[in-house]
Amino acid sequence: MNGFKESLKTGKLTTSKCSSCKKLIWPPNNICPKCLSNDIEWVELSFNGKLLDFSESLMGNKPVIFGIVELDENIRVLGRIICNDSSEVKKGIDVKLVKCGIENNDVYYEFQPI
Amino acid sequence: MRRVAVAGHGLTKFRRSDDSLYSIAAESMRDLFANIPTLSQHNVDAVVVSTCDNAQYTASILSEMLGIKPKIAHRIENMCNSGSNAIISAYSYIASGLCDVAIVVGVEKADSPSAKLEWDLTRGPFKHPAHWAAMFSKAHMNEYGTTEEQMAMVSVKNHSNATMNPAAYFQTKITVDDVLKSKPVVKPVKLYDCSAPCDGAASLLLVSEEKVKEFTDQPVWITGIGQRTICASFSNVKELTQMDSTILAARDAYAMAKIEPKMIDVAEVHDAFTICEILAYEDLGFIKKGEGGVFAESMESESIDVNTRGGLIGTGHPIGATGVAQAAEVVMQLQNKAGRRQVKDCRNGLVHNLSAAATSANVVTMGLV
Numbered sequence: 001m002n003g004f005k006e007s008l009k010t011g012k013l014t015t016s017k018c019s020s021c022k023k024l025i026w027p028p029n030n031i032c033p034k035c036l037s038n039d040i041e042w043v044e045l046s047f048n049g050k051l052l053d054f055s056e057s058l059m060g061n062k063p064v065i066f067g068i069v070e071l072d073e074n075i076r077v078l079g080r081i082i083c084n085d086s087s088e089v090k091k092g093i094d095v096k097l098v099k100c101g102i103e104n105n106d107v108y109y110e111f112q113p114i
Numbered sequence: 115m116r117r118v119a120v121a122g123h124g125l126t127k128f129r130r131s132d133d134s135l136y137s138i139a140a141e142s143m144r145d146l147f148a149n150i151p152t153l154s155q156h157n158v159d160a161v162v163v164s165t166c167d168n169a170q171y172t173a174s175i176l177s178e179m180l181g182i183k184p185k186i187a188h189r190i191e192n193m194c195n196s197g198s199n200a201i202i203s204a205y206s207y208i209a210s211g212l213c214d215v216a217i218v219v220g221v222e223k224a225d226s227p228s229a230k231l232e233w234d235l236t237r238g239p240f241k242h243p244a245h246w247a248a249m250f251s252k253a254h255m256n257e258y259g260t261t262e263e264q265m266a267m268v269s270v271k272n273h274s275n276a277t278m279n280p281a282a283y284f285q286t287k288i289t290v291d292d293v294l295k296s297k298p299v300v301k302p303v304k305l306y307d308c309s310a311p312c313d314g315a316a317s318l319l320l321v322s323e324e325k326v327k328e329f330t331d332q333p334v335w336i337t338g339i340g341q342r343t344i345c346a347s348f349s350n351v352k353e354l355t356q357m358d359s360t361i362l363a364a365r366d367a368y369a370m371a372k373i374e375p376k377m378i379d380v381a382e383v384h385d386a387f388t389i390c391e392i393l394a395y396e397d398l399g400f401i402k403k404g405e406g407g408v409f410a411e412s413m414e415s416e417s418i419d420v421n422t423r424g425g426l427i428g429t430g431h432p433i434g435a436t437g438v439a440q441a442a443e444v445v446m447q448l449q450n451k452a453g454r455r456q457v458k459d460c461r462n463g464l465v466h467n468l469s470a471a472a473t474s475a476n477v478v479t480m481g482l483v
Contacts, residue, residue: 055248056301076349078240106239
């Protein structure tokens with residue numbers, strides 16, 4: 001688990017992968033939920049994904065557009081969607097990860113429309 | 115397995131207060147003893163506490179406070195499902211013969227740590243439940259044409275019901291316009307689409323068939339139980355137009371009770387947000403998939419009454435207390451003790467909880483036979 005946060009601080013989005021059965025494990029864990037092996041390696045995830053749906057959160061100091069992004073590896077995250085023109089943000093558009101890290105003890109993922 | 119009945123309930127006013135977790139829980143337990151005059155401390159052989167609070171050793175502390183020396187005393191934590199999980203645990207102890215008389219007490223303070231699932235790093239900083247509620251709302255609106263007005267009607271009904279429930283935190287009727295004009299939280303979820311954290315406690319007395327006559331001549335039988343965990347992280351919930359855990363839990367509960375959804379007269383469903391109640395109508399099988407929004411418009415003419423005590427939205431949502439308070443309402447309805455909220459000719463009732471973006475759910479059915 002530390003591997004995930006350490007990588008995230010350097011701008012890399014990683015997760016664990018089972019060395020035995022090759023299952024990608026998300027959220028990352030040191031046990032494979034499929035074959036229960038604890039032989040785990042860390043792999044970097046693709047930066048590309050699709051915006052499945054999005055909305056605007058008004059819970060913070062300023063409005064934030066966020067959405068469910070499905071990365072090419074078929075794993076999902078809730079990420080911020082950054083763009084100058086909010087009319088570009090539509091369901092189904094391709095997005096790429098432009099930034100990730102840890103802020104106020106929360107991990108975050110930022111995507112931009114491609 | 116032995117049959118298990120609920121003999122009676124105890125409740126506190128849902129509120130914001132400086133009262134401690136223990137004193138709020140004890141208040142509902144005193145109310146339980148007051149409501150069941152033949153119940154003495156020495157009768158009780160299990161105390162099961164439902165809370166998400168960080169407080170330690172709650173079941174033993176409450177047992178000492180109330181002068182009970184039970185065989186079994188422990189607490190249950192399972193996010194918003196905690197209350198029904200505590201009922202199911204007490205049921206299992208009695209059904210298996212490990213004990214005969216169990217108090218289930220659910221309690222929470224407004225500042226409960228389980229308002230957010232900190233573990234779920236797939237949600238990034240969007241950990242507040244309103245974010246997943248917005249995603250479920252949008253998916254249902256997109257797939258079935260459900261509207262913000264229809265969601266608002268759930269809140270209007272539940273606030274209205276709450277005005278007939280002296281224990282409810284909210285005591286004021288609101289209009290569809292009030293909901294639509296309330297502060298946007300996460301679009302399309304607005305403030306009045308949300309349940310509110312508060313303080314509160316509820317208690318139940320569960321008793322074996324052999325002993326139930328000692329405590330009531332109106333036993334309410336626990337007839338069906340279904341539980342299902344799909345996952346824990348929001349990212350692994352793949353379907354947002356339905357709550358798969360609820361569908362599967364309901365199926366098991368109805369099968370165990372040997373009843374159909376249409377036989378349910380009163381249901382307490384988990385309206386953490388208005389969209390959750392609309393999804394619950396469908397996923398508990400009261401209506402067809404996709405008709406939840408339209409059903410919300412016509413509730414008053416339907417043959418089932420949902421959230422008569424005011425739901426989580428009107429009554430408040432002290433997380434560990436909620437499932438127990440919902441069950442207390444169904445017990446009151448089936449015992450014909452619900453006062454102004456009484457539904458006529460109630461024979462079967464249902465309690466529904468869901469946790470953490472509907473990753474898991476519990477369904478408990480109760481009946482007079």
